[in-house]
Amino acid sequence: MAASEERTLPSPSPYPIAPPALAIPKQAQTDATGTMHAGLDHFNTAPADDARAFLLDCCASERWARRLVEHRPYPDLDALLAAADEASYDLTPAELHEALAAEQDEYPAPGDTPQSALTALRAAHAAYEAKFGHAFLLSLDAFHDDEHLDQVLASLRTRLAHDPDEERTVAAEQLRRLARERITDALYVLTYA
Template sequence: MHRGLELFNRAPAATARGHLLTCCAAHQWAGRLTTHRPYPDLDSALAAADEASYDLAPTDLVEALAAEQPHGPHPLGVPPAALTALRAAHAAYESRFGHVFVIALDGYRPDEHLDQTLAGLRGRLGNAPEEERVIAADELRRVARARLAQLLARLGEPAAEKAEKSREFPDSGPTDSPYVPV
């Protein structure tokens, strides 16, 4: 079994839920994934995350999007004009739809992220609010899935496993490296 998944499956519910909320801030989503543990394998956990994302109610989506931080690619050497265009496009999107722009950039090289983000922002600004809600929900699902995979990978790393065990089982002694969730 995947080491990170094994630790996640064994973690107290509050700990598991806290980890999941760093992937997607919808409490319903995190609660559902926590309740349905243990997962037999990584694919099952990721499929459950997808299913829970598809079932988000509009209020859950609002909750999750409200917790997202405006961010985007900021590679070194990007011309100031490009960063200004990115900030302006983000501001226009937030003004139109009332939440930050979410886009999953998996499958793109890091040097393509800026162009993909700008193209996504410009293309989606013309959407009707209901159409954009559906697209934003799917992008959030993809982002949450990627974050969950990263979280489980980090939990499976030896230092993270030691820190997590220390948190789960206080009698196992303190750890010198604090665990930082994604």
């Protein structure tokens, strides 16, 4: 690719919060193993407003995104993820509410999912949102695709029993995990696109 060509960072989530608008020159970095980190280099060298918009698609907290942008460049993905974790832990209740309010609680179900399971899933999501005032979040990265529906339903049942303060803590942890996954996925796409 010519140095003058530009690449756009993709949305890291199938449910984008804000459209990414990051167009920057492609430059490749490699680590000791020779792995390409073009995606991280794109993020590190992007205009601040574009990098902030990209991060808001991972977690819709303005202060979280601004903080990560201000601490660029990151030497590697681990450093960026550590900074994202630290910024997540520092969210105030209002900032957490801002980020949770932008989330969607749609989880894809396999095509052969019985209608009764889909009905139960929709009802549980509605009950969760009515009780807690925001979308249900669950990181499914540690589970196989065929386990997702069961994990979502089981977690919804368990978390509906939480009081609001307890659930705020759990939701904040799930948001932190999802932000890490979204950043990693988006940078991976950029690296190998």
